[in-house]
Amino acid sequence: MPRNETIAELGLDEYGYDFVTEDKPVFKSRKGLDEEIVRQISAHKEEPAWMLEFRLKALEIYESKPMPEWGGDLDQLDLDEIYFYVRPQDRMQHSWEDVPDEIKDTFEKLGIPEAERKVLAGVGAQYESEMVYHSLKEEWEQQGVIFESIEDGLKKYPDLFREYFSTVVPTADNKFAALNSAVWSGGSFVYIPEGVKVEIPLQAYFRVNAEQMGQFERTLIIADEGSEAHYIEGCTAPVYTTDSFHSGVIEIVVKPNARFRYTTIQNWSNNMYNLVTQRALVEEGAYMEWLDGNLGSKLTMKYPSCFLVGEGAHGQILSIAYASDGQHQDTGGKVVHVAPNTTSQITSKSISKGDGRASYRGLLKVYEGATAAKSNVECDALLLSETSRTDTYPYIEIDEETASIGHEATVSKVGDEQLFYLTSRGISQEEAMAMVVRGFIEPIAKQLPLEYAIELNRLVELEMEGSVG
């Protein structure tokens, strides 16, 4: 294990969450990936034969696909140096008391237990590669809501699981989706029954903790007809000395007239490669919203997608990216209009600071037959220093005569007049800058539950420290 001294040596100790908890993995696969490791993972999880087959086929596809040449720089990413599976404990925990002290300690630093006791209903806390703690409010159980670790989802609800698993993100979708399909471990399985409205957000905190460990979470969510729910995934990770890698797959099926919102606030440490495939299939009259906040990681490539396959479906993507020194946030969103009268909106806000680079990459596709589809995309970029960079790469593909599509993007710096006004009111330069930035992201921050909005603002403040001058 690396020690805190190493972190101090690297000058990374200003990072807000760089505490390291000593962990005791029970089983750790060797570095790199081959068929043997995939078989081990499947055996450890006591999976049915079809899942092992699925994983092995995915491994083949993964190996046959080239690394993507677009987006961020993946040259430094050495997949042979990564542990593809680590499991800290043998069994899942069902009550807080059973959770090991060192893990509790990590959560305490994040303020989770407080939130947990008060408002949080079900917490699937992912420590290393598996869910170690999982609770669900009683009333939801009575409503028939399923909120399990993905492994338990497969064990307890094999038919439901198999019906939807890998239907939204096929294995061959992209290289990293194939990789995840081969080695997935951890993540959530959620089912909201017909007509059930879950008032309090479902939340899953997770952390990556072992050095060089791969994290391949896989989440499958089914929101049945007319249901409503909000799922929150947030993460902060301690800083480590070598590059880490996270490659998740999130699949969501939003059935007719259901409403689902998925929120991610990502604050991985600045050595993390975060390559995630998130996609929702949105059926007739349903509403899907992605709220995607990317603050951490070395490189994030993540484009939450909505496939609007049912008439009148609506997709909404709110994306916020903060790229500071050494970071590249290559994020955005994709909306594919397949059915008539579908509507969508993408709002992206990015901030680049130091030598950070924020790229918006998006796809807006309207198939022929998606009559009267409407979509609007807005991207705003804020540049905070001379060396920072921003890019906008939208793809707009329209095959439908009656579609109406708009895309707009602006790039600007913090106005001298704004800063002058604030500083002339006695506000320090630093605070003035933070205020302008907070104002810039406000349209997205206000969509978040209160705790997250506060946390986001706090993170922005932390990030803004020393950014003036």
Next chain:
Amino acid sequence: MGNGATSVKIDATAGGAVRVDDPERALAAINGLNEPETLRQARRLALERFRKLPMPSRKSEEWRYTDIANLRLEDFEPAIPGLDGDRPKGSEPGGLDELESVPEPVREVLARSRERSGVWVQVDGVTVYHRLDDDLAERGVVFASISTVARERPDLLEKYLFTSPIPEMEEKLWAAHVALLSEGFVLHVPRGVRLPTPIHTFRCITKPGTLVSTHSLVAVEEGGEATCIDEFMSPDLPETSINLAGAELFGGPEATLHYIALQRFGTGVKHFGLQHVTSQRDSRLAGVNISLGGDLSRADVTSHLEGSGSESEMLALWFGDRTQHFDHHTLQHHAAPSAHSDLLYKGALTDSAHSVFRGLIRVEPEGQLTDAYQTNRNLILSEKASARALPNLEIKADDVRCSHGATVGQVDSNQLFYLMSRGLSRRQAERLLVFGFFDEVLGRIPLEGVRDRIREAIETKIGISTSSLTSA
């Protein structure tokens, strides 16, 4: 183009002497050309590059929506006058002031207005007509075929010809363009000289199965001013012909240049426009592309803002019908402070026409105080038409104002209803609204005569006459 054009007889091209897939013969043919060694050397180098480079494929971002991987340029007959050492008839400087060899449709255009400082006409790669106002020649303006300028003012070619930086995605076509250059013209406007009226050039293709490569080199020195229209035309061809149209436009300090490419080929033509604009300090350059004809029409337009305070205006209109495919690629490259670029590209599509717009604003770290805008608007008028828009930004300086926008939509149904309630057919009303849609761009084109010429061409293309409507 009308019937007259096809009757023009030019027997200048020697049959298939330069086959790029036969390097020995190609080299021999190039070496046998009666032209200065510098040009022959440029051809040889380009030929070598052409043979090494693969054809662009859809795997590259720049060619994602336009598939030319199976287009074998080698299969077309290059139209290079003077192959086998024969000098084409009438190509001697000064001997081209007779209109007899000029195709009828060109004569028609010429007859409509006399406000031109100079005219140059090329048919199937051969120069057939050339004229420059005497007083401009006296004031040092150079306007002539490249082969003439190569003999009389080699210094100009040395300084400007083929000097633009060529992006990777364009290299293959550029290499073919240089190696197989048919002929082109040079317009050089000396310091402080202003052309009172436009230079108007015409390129006509009359033969199927040929590859014509033509070049426009325009350099306006400090404080000079010029307007130049490049018009491309052909009758409908029974088989494919290729047009490679390179353009290099240079604006010196405080120079003003308006360049208009009016592409109205018939069916059968695949057109590739490769335009490079370089702007010096406080210059004002406007590049306009009007794309109406051909089966495939691709334009790569690059604007390098190399001098502080330079301004670049980039405008385009296209109207696609049948199965036409239009692809416009643009780069606004801000490599100097306080420069301004403004792009407005608008296209309307009907039948099964496709269009692609891919634009990039790139601001280098040196480009502080850049103002850069990019707008692409598309009108889709039929079920089978489709549009692709990729407006991109890459910003590496922080004190900039950049924005871009792209829209895809239809004509306004209220406006359509209003016009139809006034007795117009749906088609007429729709086309009239397309004209209104285009007006935003037309209104920004300077010189009424130029505007009128473009309006006429669009009217012919979309089959509606605005003047007849207003007078009716």
